[in-house]
Amino acid sequence: MSKFVKEMIISEIESRIGETRDFVVVDSAKLDAITDNNFRLKLHEKGIAALTVKNSLARRAFANAGVEGMEESLQGPSTLVWGGEDIVALSKEMSKWAEEIEDLTIKGGSTEGTSLTSDDVEKLSKSPGRMELIGEIVSRALGPGAQLAGALLGPAGTLAGQIKTISEGEES
Secondary structure: OOHHHHHHHHHHHHHHHOOOOEEEEEEOOOOOHHHHHHHHHHHHHOOEEEEEEOHHHHHHHHHHHOOOOOOOOOOOOEEEEEEOOOHHHHHHHHHHHHHHOOOOEEEEEEEOOEEEEHHHHHHHHOOOOHHHHHHHHHHHHHHHHHHHHHHHHHHHHHHHHHHHHHHHHHHO
């Protein structure tokens, strides 16, 4: 492959990954064409992109884009997977697919410059996602306020009911 073609491929990889810094690397080389196509279509429906790359060109593209931590994962046949809500959602999706398709193996990944092994990706898939954590934080923050409001409104509601009963009794 000529240097010009290599540079074109590297720039194409850079343009596809854009500002993304969270990746999972899988080995999908053993998949038949139909399974691989269905796999990619289902990922695309969820906003996840997959790109099979030549490792040396991907390393150069990542170096140019400032993405670190991918060297260990880029060994042998590699398909880069990125997108989705966050790295946890991406890990959950890839772990689900690795269970469904026995020939698909997770090799590792990278998140914010930290290298991930296949075990790390598996552990991430079992942790709560971004939206789940935000919901948990909000519920914990609102919990004491809700309890305080309930404590204040309880006696006030009782007092209002008694005043209403007394006022209705005076009218009749």
